Amino acid sequence: MKKRATVICRRGKRILLVSRSQSKWALPGGIRKRGEPMLEAALRELREETRLSGKSAKYLFDIRGKQKHHHVFACEIPSQAKARPSSEIARCRWVHVDDIARLLTSGPTTDIVKLVNRRRK
Numbered sequence: 001m002k003k004r005a006t007v008i009c010r011r012g013k014r015i016l017l018v019s020r021s022q023s024k025w026a027l028p029g030g031i032r033k034r035g036e037p038m039l040e041a042a043l044r045e046l047r048e049e050t051r052l053s054g055k056s057a058k059y060l061f062d063i064r065g066k067q068k069h070h071h072v073f074a075c076e077i078p079s080q081a082k083a084r085p086s087s088e089i090a091r092c093r094w095v096h097v098d099d100i101a102r103l104l105t106s107g108p109t110t111d112i113v114k115l116v117n118r119r120r121k
Contacts, residue, residue, distance in 0.1 A: 004068040005029050005041035008116055009077050014094040018049050021090035026106045042073040050083040050092050065108040
């Protein structure tokens with residue numbers, strides 16, 4: 001099972017989602033490079049996909065999907081920073097947590113967002 005660094009970026013009640021063209025919405029992240037610490041993989045993937053430089057990332061939890069083992073990190077993003085799709089993704093946008101259930105997302109994305117919201121209450 002592949003290990004994936006997955007990143008939750010929040011601004012109030014909004015969460016950053018990304019998508020490749022013709023693909024489901026997902027949380028930023030990706031497969032870690034050989035020997036790369038998961039925290040660094042999370043920040044690298046966020047930068048590669050959205051051009052955002054996370055100030056810091058905090059490990060939250062692990063969750064196993066059908067094909068990937070997600071290591072989930074919360075990342076602080078400066079409020080004035082703009083997410084812009086890179087060559088890896090076609091779109092990125094801030095979505096209100098209540099609207100995520102209405103979007104076509106990857107299974108793990110929905111599960112991770114629910115877990116994060118439960119922990120915040």
